[in-house]
Amino acid sequence: xxxxxxxxxxxxxxxxxxxxxxxxxxxxxxxxxxxxxxxxxxxxxxxxxxxxxxxxxxxxxxxxxxxxxxxxxxxxxxxxxxxxxxxxxxxxxxxxxxxxxxxxxxxxxxxxxxxxxxxxxxxxxxxxxxxxxxxxxxxxxxxxxxxxxxxxxxxxxxxxxxxxxxxxxxxxxxxxxxxxxxxxxxxxxxxxxxxxxxxxxxxxxxxxxxxxxxxxxxxxxxxxxxxxxxxxxx
Amino acid sequence: xxxxxxxxxxxxxxxxxxxxxxxxxxxxxxxxxxxxxxxxxxxxxxxxxxxxxxxxxxxxxxxxxxxxxxxxxxxxxxxxxxxxxxxxxxxxxxxxxxxxxxxxxxxxxxxxxxxxxxxxxxxxxxxxxxxxxxxxxxxxxxxxxxxxxxxxxxxxxxxxxxxxxxxxxxxxxxxxxxxxxxxxxxxxxxxxxxxxxxxxxxxxxxxxxxxxxxxxxxxxxxxxxxxxxxxxxx
DNA sequence: GAGTGGTCTAGACCACCCT
DNA sequence: GGGTGGTCTAGACCACTCC
Numbered sequence: 001x002x003x004x005x006x007x008x009x010x011x012x013x014x015x016x017x018x019x020x021x022x023x024x025x026x027x028x029x030x031x032x033x034x035x036x037x038x039x040x041x042x043x044x045x046x047x048x049x050x051x052x053x054x055x056x057x058x059x060x061x062x063x064x065x066x067x068x069x070x071x072x073x074x075x076x077x078x079x080x081x082x083x084x085x086x087x088x089x090x091x092x093x094x095x096x097x098x099x100x101x102x103x104x105x106x107x108x109x110x111x112x113x114x115x116x117x118x119x120x121x122x123x124x125x126x127x128x129x130x131x132x133x134x135x136x137x138x139x140x141x142x143x144x145x146x147x148x149x150x151x152x153x154x155x156x157x158x159x160x161x162x163x164x165x166x167x168x169x170x171x172x173x174x175x176x177x178x179x180x181x182x183x184x185x186x187x188x189x190x191x192x193x194x195x196x197x198x199x200x201x202x203x204x205x206x207x208x209x210x211x212x213x214x215x216x217x218x219x220x221x222x223x224x225x226x227x228x229x230x231x232x233x234x
Numbered sequence: 235x236x237x238x239x240x241x242x243x244x245x246x247x248x249x250x251x252x253x254x255x256x257x258x259x260x261x262x263x264x265x266x267x268x269x270x271x272x273x274x275x276x277x278x279x280x281x282x283x284x285x286x287x288x289x290x291x292x293x294x295x296x297x298x299x300x301x302x303x304x305x306x307x308x309x310x311x312x313x314x315x316x317x318x319x320x321x322x323x324x325x326x327x328x329x330x331x332x333x334x335x336x337x338x339x340x341x342x343x344x345x346x347x348x349x350x351x352x353x354x355x356x357x358x359x360x361x362x363x364x365x366x367x368x369x370x371x372x373x374x375x376x377x378x379x380x381x382x383x384x385x386x387x388x389x390x391x392x393x394x395x396x397x398x399x400x401x402x403x404x405x406x407x408x409x410x411x412x413x414x415x416x417x418x419x420x421x422x423x424x425x426x427x428x429x430x431x432x433x434x435x436x437x438x439x440x441x442x443x444x445x446x447x448x449x450x451x452x453x454x455x456x457x458x459x460x461x462x463x464x465x466x467x468x
Numbered sequence: 469g470a471g472t473g474g475t476c477t478a479g480a481c482c483a484c485c486c487t
Numbered sequence: 488g489g490g491t492g493g494t495c496t497a498g499a500c501c502a503c504t505c506c
Contacts, residue, residue, distance in 0.1 A: 083311040183417035183437040201435035203417040230415040299503040
């Protein structure tokens with residue numbers, strides 16, 4: 001037998017991956033059909049299907065009805081990462097989490113906020129500034145805007161004890177959105193809140209969250225203290 | 235009928251997601267068993283399994299043998315994104331891609347490189363600097379180190395026409411690794427290569443790639459020109 | 469011990485789409 | 488038209504783990 005012994009779909013996946021690694025099937029090549037592979041491996045087609053699906057989900061194979069399964073030519077690496085609650089992120093580092101609400105206003109949106117949230121000038125917005133600390137040291141500055149038309153309850157929420165981050169997770173159904181990562185020079189406000197020098201290079205994550213009706217619930221900018229690293233496994 | 239009509243696993247997924255949205259099943263709650271749900275939906279247990287698996291993969295449910303399926307309490311958002319070849323990334327922006335090799339050396343690793351690559355002082359390393367441009371303007375500076383013990387062919391590769399990025403994708407079997415995103419102040423070298431001011435806030439991605447034997451193939455630092463944004467859909 | 473999810477099997481039908 | 492992947496079904500056995 002060429003293959004040690006195929007028991008489950010993970011074995012099939014491993015064997016297919018091995019052949020891809022060894023360039024036995026090269027980029028652009030057409031793989032045998034599921035039925036043929038099932039015959040070769042001595043398992044049900046369903047099992048082969050499951051394995052190939054998993055590999056295709058990773059971006060290494062491309063599958064089409066009637067067209068068969070092809071090895072992708074430019075295998076874009078696809079990375080998955082978690083966006084944890086800041087509190088949990090800090091606690092996982094074995095550091096003591098702290099939180100402080102710096103500012104809270106209810107107001108009409110500025111032009112910049114209107115563009116970010118895609119709301120009109122009449123909207124009622126809760127604007128927040130909060131600081132998350134690790135071992136008493138500034139960790140990340142949270143700048144957040146919440147649309148009260150979409151989340152009326154936010155008007156009465158007490159963000160001085162619970163961070164808007166966590167409050168929203170608890171009170172608002174999850175939904176879609178997007179995330180933009182960038183590097184920014186510290187503004188005066190950033191420098192003061194994070195106790196760093198003005199102009200320092202800061203890692204920033206800006207996240208927009210939409211509900212199921214595609215309305216913008218909230219936009220948040222997380223401005224991390226200097227030295228922050230976002231690690232992702234591939 | 236309570237439910238419109240359940241045909242496929244995607245319908246089951248949609249219905250379960252609806253119940254999660256509506257808080258019919260709250261964080262921490264135990265869902266009915268797959269068998270019960272299958273009976274309710276009038277489909278096979280396999281179909282329910284597929285649907286719940288998909289939701290669990292998104293991080294919203296937690297499943298355990300014997301323990302059943304639970305709604306996750308703190309639903310960490312899980313995001314996936316592609317890491318494209320730089321050339322394709324630029325071409326997708328409808329800008330003209332350009333590439334220039336700035337420096338190439340073959341040498342023993344410095345202490346900093348040894349730490350990054352986890353190799354010893356005797357290793358033979360190809361050290362590269364290359365610039366990728368969009369419409370003739372600096373886009374990203376690539377600092378790369380390749381371990382010749384792992385990739386001997388890199389000693390003879392001509393990186394002046396093809397970027398190491400693409401050469402490696404073509405010649406080295408894909409593998410695991412990790413990725414670290416951060417913000418850095420532009421060094422003298424960065425500033426000169428990217429035509430920006432020293433100290434400017436730059437977005438940096440550092441990636442380490444390992445082969446199947448867990449040896450470090452290459453480490454690359456991608457230092458992006460000011461203003462770069464990395465966008466991710468959630 | 470018993471109930472749960474994890475998975476395999478064999479067969480079936482369908483949607484797609486290349487030739 | 489016909490071959491491919493996408494999926495469903497019903498039944499089965501197993502692994503895990505809570506009670």
